[in-house]
Amino acid sequence: MRAVIQRVTDADVSVGNKITGAIAKGYVVLLGVEDGDTEADADYLAEKITGLRVFEDNEEKMNLSIMDVEGEILSISQFTLLADARKGRRPSFVKAARPEEANKLYLYLNEKLREKGIKVEEGIFRAEMLVRINNDGPVTILLDSRKLF
Secondary structure, X not given: OEEEEEXXXXXXXXXXXXXXXXXXXXXXXXXXOEOOOOHXXXXXXXXXXXXXXXXXXXXXXXXXXXXXXXXXEEEEEOHHHHOEOOOOOOOEOOOEOOHHHHXXXXXXXXXXXXXXXXXXXXXXXXXXXXEEEEEEEEEEEEEEOOOOO
């Protein structure tokens, strides 16, 4: 399971002309579910996401977590994070989980984040979405439950 975590001042996601999710200060989490991922992968990411200390404290050091700042999360499923572009010019997505399994784990991760007391807004799974992100910093962190990076 792969995630791109972006610290934001605010963000929203639209499908068509309708906003389906919006947050203030917090994270945009772009999530790719890989074939073979399990709830254990989602549990790992939930712990990492909520424990990351990338918000500034009073001394302007990245020392606070999303829990500390009472931030929010906009969670977007994004299978393209599993793209393999090493050969040729067209990315391969064969490592991405089947949609049914990917959606199940995407929703599971979001529920795990909510259980920690975080407001989580969502995109629409498999929809053509427009995501507006005001990346703060910019701060962008890559996470992989298989610890490939």
